[in-house]
Amino acid sequence: MMRAESQHHTEEDLLMYLLGEETLRPAGEIEGHVAECGECAGVLSEYRELLSALREWELPELPEADWSAQKARLLAFFRLERDREPHRAFWYPLLQALDHGWNYALENPLPTMAFVAAATAFALERTISVFALDRLLPVTGELIEILRQVL
Amino acid sequence: MATSTSDEDLVRSTLDGDEEAFSRLFDRYRVPVYSTSYRILQNPEAARDATQEIFVKLYRSLRTFDPRKSKFSTWLYRLAANHAIDSWRSRRARGETRLPDEPAQAERLLRESIMAEAIQSPYEQVESREKVDEIRRCIEALPELQKKVFVLRYFQELKLDEIAEMEDCSLGTVKTSLFRATQTIRRRLRRFGGIQ
Numbered sequence: 001m002m003r004a005e006s007q008h009h010t011e012e013d014l015l016m017y018l019l020g021e022e023t024l025r026p027a028g029e030i031e032g033h034v035a036e037c038g039e040c041a042g043v044l045s046e047y048r049e050l051l052s053a054l055r056e057w058e059l060p061e062l063p064e065a066d067w068s069a070q071k072a073r074l075l076a077f078f079r080l081e082r083d084r085e086p087h088r089a090f091w092y093p094l095l096q097a098l099d100h101g102w103n104y105a106l107e108n109p110l111p112t113m114a115f116v117a118a119a120t121a122f123a124l125e126r127t128i129s130v131f132a133l134d135r136l137l138p139v140t141g142e143l144i145e146i147l148r149q150v151l
Numbered sequence: 152m153a154t155s156t157s158d159e160d161l162v163r164s165t166l167d168g169d170e171e172a173f174s175r176l177f178d179r180y181r182v183p184v185y186s187t188s189y190r191i192l193q194n195p196e197a198a199r200d201a202t203q204e205i206f207v208k209l210y211r212s213l214r215t216f217d218p219r220k221s222k223f224s225t226w227l228y229r230l231a232a233n234h235a236i237d238s239w240r241s242r243r244a245r246g247e248t249r250l251p252d253e254p255a256q257a258e259r260l261l262r263e264s265i266m267a268e269a270i271q272s273p274y275e276q277v278e279s280r281e282k283v284d285e286i287r288r289c290i291e292a293l294p295e296l297q298k299k300v301f302v303l304r305y306f307q308e309l310k311l312d313e314i315a316e317m318e319d320c321s322l323g324t325v326k327t328s329l330f331r332a333t334q335t336i337r338r339r340l341r342r343f344g345g346i347q
Binding site for chain 1: 282
């Protein structure tokens with residue numbers, strides 16, 4: 001008994017145990033202690049009783065007509081707001097696509113970096129070839145060879 | 152088939168202007184939102200009005216919802232709880248709430264209805280009604296964060312880490328708030344005789 005008393009659990013831990021939340025001490029230890037300690041068992045039982053009383057607090061039902069009227073008002077509001085919004089404009093899908101692309105890039109950084117590197121290499125190679133930069137600047141000749149191998 | 156559409160898909164369609172999607176979001180969440188409002192406001196008419204305002208707010212702030220950060224339901228319950236707390240504050244300022252120990256008329260009416268019911272009901276039922284009534288008064292008197300955590304944990308069954316995330320505070324703060332709220336009510340019920 002003395003041993004059980006010396007290991008009393010805090011009320012907070014007992015409540016968290018009851019709620020299935022993370023506790024300071026393992027659940028098995030709490031169960032073992034509560035089985036021996038009348039004081040902690042009493043506290044636990046009071047919390048259990050309180051939680052059961054909470055379930056008796058019923059939600060007053062709203063008549064279906066109230067819900068229907070509320071839904072009709074909300075949908076009228078929805079139509080009004082929707083028609084006011086700029087998302088009907090031609091540039092909205094473009095903005096959305098950019099937003100989706102940006103989100104994809106944040107979620108998948110490695111494929112995005114690989115794509116950006118390949119696109120940059122391709123653009124460089126095209127620029128050097130089209131403007132014949134390898135003839136004007138000899139160093140770009142070596143660069144274009146490397147880029148062509150990479151691509 | 153239609154019911155299996157995810158919340159995130161409905162949100163996306165709503166943002167694209169799909170009225171049916173918004174209507175389905177309302178059907179799916181009207182009761183939990185009403186429940187959250189009612190537990191905080193404790194008045195069916197006020198909770199009904201708050202529910203409508205919450206859905207208006209939901210539509211206006213839908214673009215700020217980020218599915219990578221939280222579930223839609225968690226995000227919506229936070230919106231609902233915050234709005235209900237604001238409404239409760241306004242009602243209190245107007246003297247429309249039923250604060251504990253105040254001999255308000257609503258209180259007397261409720262007691263009278265309990266007494267009337269007692270004539271026909273078994274004793275246990277009256278005891279249970281009185282216990283629930285005591286709990287309601289205690290909840291109304293709780294500090295705002297405790298009240299919010301209490302309602303979201305016990306009536307919407309959100310996990311404490313979800314509440315901590317949506318309230319942008321530590322898990323410890325949420326645990327302590329919930330514990331203090333529950334302990335206050337337990338002690339009050341014991342004094343009242345609702346707990347043996």
